[in-house]
């Protein structure tokens with residue numbers, strides 16, 4: 001979705017769970033690229049395949065078809081050294097900041113650990129200084145926070161620790177899977193702003209996974225809408241959300257609460273389309289059409 005070569009790209013990647021009648025096509029021929037200094041939002045309802053895409057990127061799953069390219073090289077052919085570099089370069093921030101931190105260890109330990117692995121040449125004081133710098137980058141007070149255990153911090157603070165931990169290994173790509181959905185509404189914006197600042201300062205490529213199309217609009221230059229394992233609409237966020245072409249994108253937008261509209265006034269047409277869209281969107285032979293410079297949609301087969 002940007003002219004330059006992507007740092008990381010998925011090319012027609014598919015993942016199927018189960019076989020025969022019980023097969024679930026969690027990802028169907030999914031293609032996209034992540035670019036330095038840009039955020040790509042992946043939006044879709046529960047079960048659409050977003051986490052499967054993240055797990056494919058994190059190499060928790062191997063694609064059944066298609067390939068993942070890192071800096072133009074297929075991961076499938078990468079040797080041990082290249083895979084190790086990939087593991088540092090691509091970091092994940094999880095939905096639940098509590099379960100991703102070990103309750104038995106201090107925050108200092110959590111941040112020193114990746115530094116020990118990634119920068120073994122650092123001395124004890126050097127490592128401590130690096131932890132302090134990481135905490136300052138995520139806008140936490142190092143002196144206050146370093147000796148604490150995860151349960152002594154708020155949800156928002158814990159998510160900042162997760163982000164600091166990801167940054168500790170100087171990543172090029174961050175996959176953030178619903179990073180704010182378990183946080184209090186009052187701290188969500190702070191986390192999104194932090195991710196935005198990191199992206200700009202470090203020229204990170206960010207994949208922002210969410211079911212919340214409103215936050216996607218806030219953080220992402222580019223957006224993809226996923227439905228039943230397929231990317232059904234993608235392009236510049238302003239164009240896709242300002243002029244949605246796929247009925248499922250329209251449906252997601254219609255589901256964003258509008259303070260001027262009561263629930264019992266929701267448009268019946270939008271809602272009655274759901275089943276029809278579900279059935280038809282599962283068809284794999286859709287064709288792609290282009291709207292404007294950077295806006296594409298999968299048109300359902302008639």
Ligand SMILES: Nc1ncnc2c1ncn2[C@@H]1O[C@H](COP(=O)(O)OP(=O)(O)OP(=O)(O)O)[C@@H](O)[C@H]1O
Pocket residue numbers: 017018024025026044045046047048049050051052053211
């Ligand atoms: N390990 C697995 N084994 C079998 N089926 C799976 C597995 N992981 C995911 N699925 C199925 O694949 C589909 C996509 O799931 P996925 O978790 O990727 O969706 P999602 O969009 O991330 O949903 P959510 O927002 O609820 O996490 C679902 O139908 C799910 O039940």
